[in-house]
Every structure is written in C-alpha cells, then in structure tokens.
Amino acid sequence: MSIRNEKLNIGQVVSVDGAAITLEATQLRVSLEGGEEVHITVGSFVNCGGGHGDVLCVVTRAWQELVERIDPQSKGHRVLTDVKKVELVVVGTITQGFRRGVDHLPPVGSAAYFITGEAFDALLDSALNEESKNRLFPLGTRVGTGKGVARFDLNKFFGRHAAVLGTTGSGKSYTVASLAQAILKSYARPRLVIFDIHNEYGPAFQGEFSDRSSCIGWSDFHLPFWLLTFDEFVDVFTGGVLGSNQKVFLSTHLLALRQEFLGVSTKLEAEKISVDTPICFEWDELISRLEAQLEGITAKAEREPLLKVVEKMKSRRRDPRFSFLFEAGNSRQSMTIFFEKVFGLGESDVHATVLDLSGLPAEVRATAIGILCRLFFDYRYWDSSAENLPVALVLEEAHAYIPAESDAKYAIAVEAIERIAKEGRKYGLSLVVVSQRPANVSPTILSQCGTFVALRLTSDIDQARVLRLLPDTLGNQAGLLSSLRDGEAVVSGDGVTLPGRVLFDMPSPKPGSSDVSFHKAWTDGPPAEYTIAGVVERWLDQSRK
Incomplete structure (x- = not known):
C-alpha cells in the first residue's frame, strides 16, 4: 500500500512552526477503495514529507474559516472563500518502517496524504524482520x-x-x-x-x-522474617527509629545468630556475613538472648529502653496480622x-x-x-x-x-x-x-x-x-x-x-x-446463604474466603 496515494491527497503545507504544521486542505473527506468515505479528524495520520522523505504526522485540529481573496475570474474583485485548515504535530519519520524523530521537517508547499491504518500496518510489517515481528x-x-x-x-x-x-x-x-x-x-x-x-x-x-x-x-x-535487612527488621518489629544503644543491642545478636547458623569458624568467613545477609535464625533464640542480656543490666536508665525493644518484638510476634512473617520455616x-x-x-x-x-x-x-x-x-x-x-x-x-x-x-x-x-x-x-x-x-x-x-x-x-x-x-x-x-x-x-x-x-x-450492581442487589436482596455471623467469623479469622 502506498503512503503517497494521490487519491488520498488532502492538501499542502502552508506553515511550519517547530513540530506544529498547518495544512490548507483541499478536502476533509476522502474515499477509500471499496467506496468507504472517511473524514479527516483529530487522530488521523498524515504523511506530509517533501523530497527529502516521508514524515508521519497526526491531526490535532481541523477547522474551516472565511478568507478574503481575489477572484481570478473577475477584474480584481475580492471575495470571501471557505478555506479548510488542518493542524498537525510531527510523530516521526517513515523510512523502511517508522521511527520517532525527524531529520528534516516538511517544507512549505509539500503535499499531504491521508494514511489508512491498514497502509501503516503493511508498511510496518514490510520493514520488520522475523525477530522484530515476534517482539x-x-x-x-x-x-x-x-x-x-x-x-x-x-x-x-x-x-x-x-x-x-x-x-x-x-x-x-x-x-x-x-x-x-x-x-x-x-x-x-x-x-x-x-x-x-x-x-x-x-x-x-x-x-x-x-x-x-x-x-x-x-x-x-509467607515472607520469612529472617529475609529482612536490619533496617526493615527494625521498622517492622519495633515500629520506629532506635537509639544507638538499642541498635547495638539488637544488631549484635542478629549478626551472631546468622553467623552461627552457617557454622562460621574463621574471621574471613565472618567478614562475608553482615547483619543484613539473608541467613535464617530462630526467633525464640533471638528473644532468649536479648532477655538474657537484660538480666545482667541493673541500671534502670540503661535497661528500660532495651526492654521496650524486646517487648515490642514480642507483641508483634503475638499479633495475628503479622503471622505471614513466621510461617515459612527457618x-x-x-x-x-x-x-x-x-x-x-x-x-x-x-x-x-x-x-x-x-x-x-x-x-x-x-x-x-x-x-x-x-x-x-x-x-x-x-x-x-x-x-x-x-x-x-x-x-x-x-x-x-x-x-x-x-x-x-x-x-x-x-x-x-x-x-x-x-x-x-x-x-x-x-x-x-x-x-x-x-x-x-x-x-x-x-x-x-x-x-x-x-x-x-x-x-x-x-x-x-x-x-x-x-x-x-x-x-x-x-x-x-x-x-x-x-x-x-x-x-x-x-x-x-x-x-x-x-x-x-x-x-x-x-x-x-x-462495578457493584446496586440495582440488582437492592432488587433481589442478599443471597440465601448470606449471614452477618459469616462475615464476623471471616473478620475475626482474618480470612476473605
């Protein structure tokens, strides 16, 4: 299919302003093969390239205005003439297919041709190799x-x-x-x-x-809790920013548990593992070690901030909304x-x-x-x-x-x-x-x-x-x-x-x-098996089944 079909010529370029192009159209309706007539409307594709090549544009505006012109058949009399105008924006270049961007904008005076969707599809297919088509x-x-x-x-x-x-x-x-x-x-x-x-x-x-x-x-x-980095762990299980002492208190035991799980025995092996490394450990063992350290701290001012960390973690563990973090195995x-x-x-x-x-x-x-x-x-x-x-x-x-x-x-x-x-x-x-x-x-x-x-x-x-x-x-x-x-x-x-x-x-x-059909629901009422008790049970079980 040609993209410069003279039967689909709709006018010529009269103005070029950056990517905006104005046509003076000879027609805003074209006849396709088979007799179908289509109108040039917003969204239509137009080729308005000159001798340098074909430029694909899209119609953004079409209008008709009265313009005063000299009547060539009279002796200098001026008459009002209906002039059809089309505004385009440049989409890309047609050279063995379609690509975005242009090397040369259409010159003033170049012809404009309407492009059918079928012509563009055929053009695109002809320029693609088998691998490109498969993409x-x-x-x-x-x-x-x-x-x-x-x-x-x-x-x-x-x-x-x-x-x-x-x-x-x-x-x-x-x-x-x-x-x-x-x-x-x-x-x-x-x-x-x-x-x-x-x-x-x-x-x-x-x-x-x-x-x-x-x-x-x-x-x-399920999302295993031990996959979390230290910052994620803190955010989920303590609910906020920790002080420096609290961070050391928690990170020391986290790191030790990760290293022990792999049986780290040398300094070189230990250096490969950080507190963020996704190595599993036992939750109960972590809590046990934190509480054991707390027993050795007698100063109230030092003990209370650390105790808050442990209590918050234990509270999260008991909360059924966080159960998805503990059911994947260790x-x-x-x-x-x-x-x-x-x-x-x-x-x-x-x-x-x-x-x-x-x-x-x-x-x-x-x-x-x-x-x-x-x-x-x-x-x-x-x-x-x-x-x-x-x-x-x-x-x-x-x-x-x-x-x-x-x-x-x-x-x-x-x-x-x-x-x-x-x-x-x-x-x-x-x-x-x-x-x-x-x-x-x-x-x-x-x-x-x-x-x-x-x-x-x-x-x-x-x-x-x-x-x-x-x-x-x-x-x-x-x-x-x-x-x-x-x-x-x-x-x-x-x-x-x-x-x-x-x-x-x-x-x-x-x-x-x-969308919910309010008409149907408010006409038929709830299903026969619907009960308030069933909704309450799913609510309490945290299950939507």
Missing part, C-alpha cells in the same frame, strides 16, 4: 480514522518500565488483565508477578490460563522455596503469579511491599545474567505505598522501587506502575517509565502530571483524557509502535473488579 504483541485497536491493530514492543514496554494510569472505573484492572493475558497468549515462558492489593485478579487467570498462572492467596502468602532451603513459588519455578512451571496482599495490615503494607521489591532486585542482582530470568512486577494501587510526599513509613518501599526504576533494566527487572492518582505517585519512579497508558483522568492535577510525562507529542489528543471511554487510553512512548488513542481488548475471563 510485537497485539493489545487492542487504534481509535479513529487511522485505526488498525495496536501493537506493543515487548522489549521496550517491559525493558524501559511502563505506567497504567486512570481514575477509578476507567478500566485499569481490565487493561492490566488484558495485558497479562496477551503476554501469556503471545509468549511461551514469560514471568509476571502481580501485586494484587484488592484481591481482584484471581478470576482473570482461570480457564485457559489456569495451568500457566498461580494465585497465591493471602492465607498462603531453613536455608526455605529461601529457595520462597523464590520458586513467587517466580513460578517450583514443582509446576507457571508464568504469571498473583500475590494476594489484601490481608496486609495497613501499618505494614508499604514496608512489606518494599521488602518484596528489594528481595526481587537482590535476586536479579546476584543472578549471573540479566537474561536468565527477566521478571516484570505489576504494582497495583502504587500511590498507596510509593507516594510523592516524603514520609518515614513509606521510606523502605520508595527506596526499593526507585532503585528498580533507576537500575532494574540492567538486571532484567521491570515495573508496570498502576495508579488512579498519578499526581500522588513518586515523580522519580514515573519519570523513569518509557511507556504510558493514560486512561480516563478527571482530576486537573492528574491530567497536568500525565501531560508533562508523555514522551510523544500528541497535541490535542491528550486533551481528551477526561472524556475517554472505559478501556480507552492515550498511549505514548517506546513500547507502542505508534502513539495515539487505543481501545484495549476486553479481558476474558475478567478480573473481579466490576
């Missing part, structure tokens, strides 16, 4: 007169991080589920780990995906079991793991997610090659634990995830940041994302943040953020073959995130 996966359709299949580049989408942003009800969960399902359909052995904050993604991996996915329910989720092998389970490399080889974190207590949620992300980074760091086991982490409700504001209770999560955002690409660890409030998410993390999927956003503050982050020039298309349909997004960045509006495929099966 692309379909995830919806382009919206508008240039519609066609919206395809994403796997290496760039995950290798340079991505963000899925949209207000509640805009289709974020459906988009993420559709993304995960498209990956599972397109690739034999991917590795996705989804942080499910609201226990909604399990249903999306039933049916044809059940053999290739694993949903680790809250009751089965052997060196349990570290291997932990990673096999979350990466899907255990007895059954699975490629998408959903971690149900809905039961995490609010006061420890950010810390626990930060610990998980830090563990994933450390694992990938110590792997011999970044290509052995690349992993993508999907961070649902990211604003809840990596906020823009500075707060000590989020420090561990923000530090761990910012490190992945900055360095994870080198070690095969990718982020997909999902949030309904992009203005409240750490700007450092969002600024490292190379692809943005911006669904409907109604807040002016959120829209302004996203508009500043979008890496492509999309003109007035980005102004549609407040009026997009459910599941429709403005997509921009390295991971998409062509930036613009995309309507994502509906996932099948769907996640459990649909």
